[in-house]
Amino acid sequence: VKAIREGVALARPKGTFLIRFSGGDGAWDTLNHLSSSDLFLRDGQIIHTLWLAEDATPLGDVYVCRTDEEFLVIGESAGVDLVAHAKKNVRLGAIVDDLAPAYTPFSLHGPFAWELMAMLVGGGVVGVPYLSMFRLDGGGWGFRAGKTGEYGYDLFVPNEGAAAWEKRIREAGAKLDLGDATEDVLQQCRLENWFFDIRREGKKGLSPLELQLQWRTSSAKEYIGSAALAERRKRGIARRVLTMVAPSEMREGAEVRLFGASVGEVLAAGKSEERNDWVALALVDVAWSHAGIDAFEIGGVPARSITPPVLDNRSLYVNPQTHTYASRAEAVFPPLAIGV
Amino acid sequence: MTKDEAMALVARRTALLERVRKVLIERLNVARPPDEIDPDAPLFGTGLGLDSVDAVELVVSLETEFAITLPEGVVGRRSMRTVGSLIDLVMSREGAS
8 A cells, every 4th residue: 555655556357348349430430429528639639438238337447548540448347247337238340358367567656657667668647637647568457547546557468478568667666665556555545536447436236427427428428337227317316325434343234323323324435544533435325425524423433525536646746847756755745634 | 323313414415415416417417317326337438428527616616506615625535426426525514614
């Protein structure tokens, strides 16, 4: 965690989909029908969107990237085969290729991830905007994205070059005390920074309304799940996600109580090393789903609601023009923890 | 916090949420109905789509709408991350201006 929050860490993502859509207009038409956001994309630009089931629950948490006349999709799923889902919904002769078997994913996270990337692919990468794609020498792609609140880069390299890539990353990363990030650590970072985790809260049968993900949906088009979402919107929701912090352990599934009544349950929880407390995402009655209430009780532990993200990420303040990992001790950054 | 205090807080945050949504729609041209702007929605990038130019307009609009002053140094980067963090910012400045 320390490497992600203060330096740079390498992760080896598992179960990540890499899908190519080609075939002219059909590629865009198919993706537009699958994706809940409006898809207006320049070459190299990425949109972070959802693929929904017909009942408006999430199937995939995906980045859609345009590359020339094709599209690349990086996705995580709630246990669903996103390639099969895409192929089942092909329109206008689009061609859907599963690229994941031929490429190996690496990801780099941290306020100095850009510095390691610059060592690996050249200084130009520092100027790559958030949610943009770049091509890698020798094949493959890099995506500036990430779900930790820090600088993040997802790399997909051809399998035959993967061992050499990892060697290069580790050799260059040694100068930056490169850490290794497990899936558990990445999940905790998502929780702290309010990034939707389709493998946790995404499996609870909730729609973008309860999950506060309406900003990833369009009201201007029809897509898979849009009819059910409109119906749910018309009916209104009873509960909505809320971020909680507590001095002691909160557990997934625990009841959330307020003034003697049951008002919700914990969807995901974990210990925040940087805050030295516990952070949870809870599903709470809409009437009480607001930050700033310090009277909640979760499994007997006093808890309070807070506006996420719960960290003032160092990546907000690290400037590649003036900061380096080696000189980080000379820089003054705000405390990481918010509202402790 | 008592139940009455919590209810007052919820009422206050709900009222502020409506006004922040109005600012975002009317002054920042966020093309969404108010109830589709969630409290924890990110403001920038792929969230509600604001950019660095909008950030200046947002500060000016909040000062006007809420009759507060937001001097440089008060509006930290963390205050501009989500709709909810704007509400926190406004609440922290009420009575301070």
